[in-house]
Amino acid sequence: MQAYIIRRLLALIPTLIFASLIVFITVRLIPGDIIDLMLSSNDIGADKKSRVQLEAALGLDKPMVSQYFRWLGAILFEGSLGKSLWQNTPVMEEILHRLPITFELGLMALFVALIVGIPIGVYSAVRQDTVGDYVTRSFAILALALPGFWVGTLVMVFPSIWWGWSPEVKYIAFTQDPLRNLAQMAIPALILGKAFSAVVMRLTRTMMLEVMRQDYIRTALAKGLATRTTIIRHALRNALIPVVTLVGLQAPVLVGGTVILEQIFVIPGMGLLLLEAVSQRDYPIITGVFLVVGVAVVLINLLVDLSYGLLDPKVRYR
Amino acid sequence: MSAPLLSVEGITVDLPTPRGPLRAVDGVDLTLAPGSTLGIVGESGCGKTMLSRAVLQLLPKRAKLGGRILFAGRDLVTLPAEELRRLRGPELAVVFQDPMTSLNPVLTIGTQIVETLQAHLGMDTAAATRRGVELLAAVGIPAPEQRLRQYPHQLSGGMRQRVAIAIALSCEPKLLIADEPTTALDVTVQAQILDLLAREQQRRHMALILITHDLGVVAGRTDEVAVMYAGRVVERAPTPRLFTRMRMPYTEALLAAIPKLDSPPHTPLPAIAGRPPDQTRPLKGCSFEPRCRYADERCRAAKPPLADPERLGGLFACWHPL
Structure with missing residues (x-):
């Protein structure tokens, strides 16, 4: 198993190099580069001389290839992701500051998805083709169909018009006031987890229906086990194996969702950092965020693969 | 009669x-x-x-x-x-056709025997485990203590059917x-399985x-x-x-x-x-x-x-x- 984990971590390296290369190049291809932005935001006349000076100061005068290798070298030898082109603060520091916030939001959304999706999926499967099944399935479709950014905007706007209440927009850190922090994160987490929970519910239902047809479920019933034991111990454990896969596959989708919801609910996580960096063309931050997200997604999937071993005794890591 | x-x-x-x-x-x-x-x-x-x-x-x-x-x-x-549930196990039991699919792949043999004993006879885990070992031995499974900790996929088809029989027999059905x-x-x-069934x-x-x-x-x-x-x-x-x-x-x-064994070849x-x-x-x-x-x-x-x-x-x- 250790050898397996090491091999998986080694496989991470080419993935990240390839991904970083793509990000590194594409952000520099966006029309309107950082020099234009800087020159227009300061009231300096955009003459040829100041442009050259600025490029040289930011290290953007070198060819893209050498810029890339300098960036890569800094990561490998100094463990540094460079500095923000605007604030001149270390990118690593900025990301480490924001990562826990996004992580919390993603984890809460995952929690919502599982805590809502799995029980309802089981219920829907056990009560197949009843009114309850149709109602839950319709809600799942609805939850999938309503885009998170739209629901998020509604939640920000309408309660304030009707009741003069709106979600807190001043971020409260977890370390500062855990309860208020959780309350503040709950709404975006619900919205972020909503579509995910619908997918989990649908998959759990399908898998439960599949598993309930298996011979070993008939055996469990023939042994005179209670229905509840049969469903939870015998059926659900088998049905959850693909749900775990789904969690791994949905992890990047969750990251994408946080970018939008952090913007709407003004949560200073990685998503907001990324959005700001993109609009300001702060290249080191953009590439840094993508690198960290890439590592996170790969690690989550490794974790998912390892957790198969807990659910499915047939899985062996070699 | x-x-x-x-x-x-x-x-x-x-x-x-x-x-x-x-x-x-x-x-x-x-x-x-x-x-x-x-x-x-x-x-x-x-x-x-x-x-x-x-x-x-x-x-x-x-x-x-x-x-x-x-x-x-x-x-x-x-x-x-x-x-009906209380009847299944202690009175009525069944062995199904395919032992590859009739045992739950994610639960140990032990769990699958012990849960039956616990559901009907109210045994504690230790007693049910002891009984499980006896049952596996009775159906001709060598090293029953180790088998209890194994999963169905680690057993051969014949062994699995023996386990299925042990589960069926566990509560002494009528x-x-x-x-x-x-x-x-x-x-x-x-023949071994049929003889086992007849003997039990x-x-x-x-x-x-x-x-x-x-x-x-x-x-x-x-x-x-x-x-x-x-x-x-x-x-x-x-x-x-x-x-x-x-x-x-x-x-x-x-x-x-x-x-028939005694018919000439190519009949x-x-x-x-x-x-x-x-x-x-x-x-x-x-x-x-x-x-x-x-x-x-x-x-x-x-x-x-x-x-x-x-x-x-x-x-x-x-x-x-x-």
């Missing part, structure tokens, strides 16, 4: 199909005395499995069941679910239904219903045999009697289809021509008529009843008995 343990009266099972209801079991009557063995024989689709599932009340959800199933004086058809218990196994293992049946004085498509399997191991065809019992007789003097042409054809194996009838479109006459070499007008016109016109102790449903 003592009062029957199981008495099946006029059981019908209808399964919905896109082509209309399919009568899988069509008016079957059976009785079984405590401690006795009944073989149910027939080809695939003759309704033998559906009959056994009806007895266990484990029919598919949409199946419609008619008739009465009296087990130790209670009608299983109308029994509330909770009472009736064990073995539904093609050896069909999915290697020929070399088949005698030791525990348990009634056994042995379902198979192989007349050879029931030959030496059952007290009585019921031959099924197209959802009906077409011949029923004490085993020795059935083999010495069978009356139903279908039984004869089934027996003829068993390869063609007689097969029963044609296919079983479409049970969504029942025939007016005898259902075996289209495949029967003795059939005539009478067979096409009316269904022969299952009866014993000669009062010789064997029932058969044929207008032209052999």
